[in-house]
Structure formats: structure tokens, C-alpha cells
Amino acid sequence: MYSFFKWISRISSNQSQKNKRLLSAVKTIVGKKPINLEIYELATKHASVARTSKSGFRESNERLEYLGDAVLGAVIAEYLFKKYPFKDEGFLTEIRSRIVNRESLNDLGRKIGLDVLIEYDANRKNSLSHRSIHGDTLEALVGAVYLDRGFKFCKKFIIKKLIIPYYDLDQIIKNNPNNKSLIIEWAQKENKEVRFEVVEIKNKRHFKEFTVQVFVDDEPVGIGYGTSKKKAEQDAAQKSCEFLDL
């Protein structure tokens, strides 16, 4: 009997350790202590470790992700609307989609340290739904902040803690995903041979870093870096466009 109580108390002490860690992480990431810690707990719970509620509903962070995605979209829409008063809605829509695309949110989720908070089933680590786990959790966190502290605070959190420190808007605007096709079209017209080559892949702790070199008629032009082949290619394409004055 004594050891049973010890076991129970160890479990509850583990839980309270975990809660303390989450509380302090939320405070660091969001800038204020959670009012309702439970929402943040749910935000970090991947579908692979969903819990079944009393009503039989399987609870994970997917509903919060749906909510956070919508709130993030609205806040960034307004931010760009006000920052670029003389740009049309096509420009605003394009820049917003470059900010909130899956890859970019995944990067951001990792950068703010969500990887140590996410609860998931490690056995299913390589499954499809894990590819975007950091971005999904980031959206769920935004949903949690919105429910916990309201729109005004959540908006400030998104702009001051996510957009301003982690996004270089000038760079994003310059970094046209069509740069690669620009170069290919130019090369066809000029009758030159162009190729994008991955010249290095470094294994960092939580991600890979790709290096891509663009060659025109075997001459190196621009070199680019990124956490995926595609991103490194885009970076290399942009630098090559600058170099070639396209």
C-alpha cells in the first residue's frame, strides 16, 4: 500500500514537473504566464498521442491548429495591409502565403523551441503527419494564446514575438519563388545550359542544411542555403538573378 502511494505521488510529481516546464516555456515564448495551462497542454499534444475525453472524443491539438491557422491568417493580413498601404491585394495575398506556408511555419516552430514541448508517439515519427509537426503545433499554440488571452494580446504576440524577430520582409518580397523559372527561361532564350546542384547537406541537430549551387554553362553563378532542397534552390535562384541582373 505504501509503495502504491509512492507510485501515485511519483506520477503526480512527474506531472507537476511537466506542468512547470510547460508553464515556463509558454512564459518564455509568449511573453506572459498562461491563465489556463490546460489549453497549452492540449496545443502540444499531437494526434498520435490523442487522449479520449469522457464524452469519447479523441482530443489532440488539431482543433486548436484549425483555430490558430485562421487567427494567424487574419493578424498577418492586417499587418501587411497596414504596412503596405499602396500595394494591391494580389501582393498582400502572395506575401502572406510566403509567411504562413507549411515550410516556413515549420522552421519557425523549430526556431522558437517547440520541438522540446511537442508530445507525440516517437514510433510514428517518420509518418506523413509528422512532417509538418512543428508548424502545426505553432498554429495550435496561436489558437491557445487566442483562447487564453484574447485577440488583442494574441495579435501582439504574433507580430512582436513571431513576425518581427523571425521574418525579414524585404528578403521575403525579393525572394520570388519564380526566380528559378526566370533563370531557366532566360537560359533557354540565350541558348545556355543551366543546372541546380546540391553541393552539400549538413546534418544539424534538428534539421538539415542544404547548399545549392547554380551553374550556367558549367560556370558557378549563385549559391544558396536552406533547410530543404527547395528552399536552398530558391535562395540560390534569387542570388543568381541578382548576379545575372534578371
Next chain:
Amino acid sequence: MYSFFKWISRISSNQSQKNKRLLSAVKTIVGKKPINLEIYELATKHASVARTSKSGFRESNERLEYLGDAVLGAVIAEYLFKKYPFKDEGFLTEIRSRIVNRESLNDLGRKIGLDVLIEYDANRKNSLSHRSIHGDTLEALVGAVYLDRGFKFCKKFIIKKLIIPYYDLDQIIKNNPNNKSLIIEWAQKENKEVRFEVVEIKNKRHFKEFTVQVFVDDEPVGIGYGTSKKKAEQDAAQKSCEFLDL
């Protein structure tokens, strides 16, 4: 000289008449007088009558439409999130898209009376961009309300003045756009011949009303109504599914 002043004063009196009309319309639709009437003026200005600002930028309601679309999405996301605590994100996303799809927003824009407020070039009335003019203006209006009165008020406006009075959520949930394919699949399996027939098109003042009848082996099953062939077909499909117990 005298007649010049008379002309100027007639123009400004026309403008003030127009402003009064807009002010009273916004008050009726939104529930409160505008603080900044100019934003609402812009919200009703279709791209076909865009004005060129001092900086050379062509101003119409398209930027506000982009903003309003995002705010509307976030508010409805939260509304459904809270209304259906035990439904998963797939359900919530689907129902939201049924509420904010182009056709549904167009209908709503007409119902709240935006047609008399929209400024557009009537010569280009039948062009592609006019097809969704009521829905687009509705989104722009939401953007204007958000900028004029903030998130909290705008959220109340969307829920109390748009969603609750104009959307029957039970009906929307039942009205599965896949009902038509359900019937077709059933008919194939049962070796029956099924057809959807437009049996009447009524010309209403601002829109058409379609009546569609579903026949199974030449026997009439469900009958449906809508402002487009597609909507009437969906309505007829749903009623037929109920009748056939599919």
C-alpha cells in the same frame, strides 16, 4: 460665375446626399453609426470605378476585401470551434467553407441589401469580376467594420447580424454537397436511371430562382430550389436522399 457656384453646390449636395444614404445604410446593416465613413465608402467602391489617389495608387474595395475575408474566416472559425466542441477540424473546416463560399456570400450580400450601395461601372456589368460583386463587397464591408470599430465589435457584427439571422447551420450540415454523387452511385448500384432536370427558372428582381427536379426511372423524387442551377441541384439531391433514405 453664379451658375458655376450653383453647379459646385449641386455636386457637393449630391455628395452629401450620398453620404447620408451610406451612413444610414451602414447603421442599419452594421447596427452602429460609422466612426470613419470614408472606409465604408471605399468598401462599396468596385474596381471598375477605382479612384486614383494622390500617390498614383488605384483605390477600390479589393484591399478591404482581402482583409475582410481573413477576419471573417477567423471569426467563423472560432464560432464553429466553440459551437461544436466535439467535432474534429475536418468537420469545422468543411462547414466553414460552406458558409464562406463565393455563392453563399453573394447571396448574403444581396440579402442584406448591398446591391443598392455598390458603386460600379454598369457598362461592365456582365464581366467576370461582377459575378461575385455582392460577396466581394460583403467581405470588404467586414474589413471596413474591423478597421472602424475593432475586432470585438466586428466579431459581434458577423455573428449577430450575419451568421445567426441568415444561416441555418443544421440545414448547412445536412446539405452535403456530395448528396448528388451519393444518389448517382446508389442508382448505378441499383441499376436505375437517375436525372436532374431544371424544370423552371424564375426571374426575380436581382437574381434568378432555379427549380430542379430529380427523377429516378422517370419517377419524380426530390424537388429543390436555389439561386443557381448548382444550388437547386444540391437542394433537390438532399431532399431526394432523405426520401430514398440514403
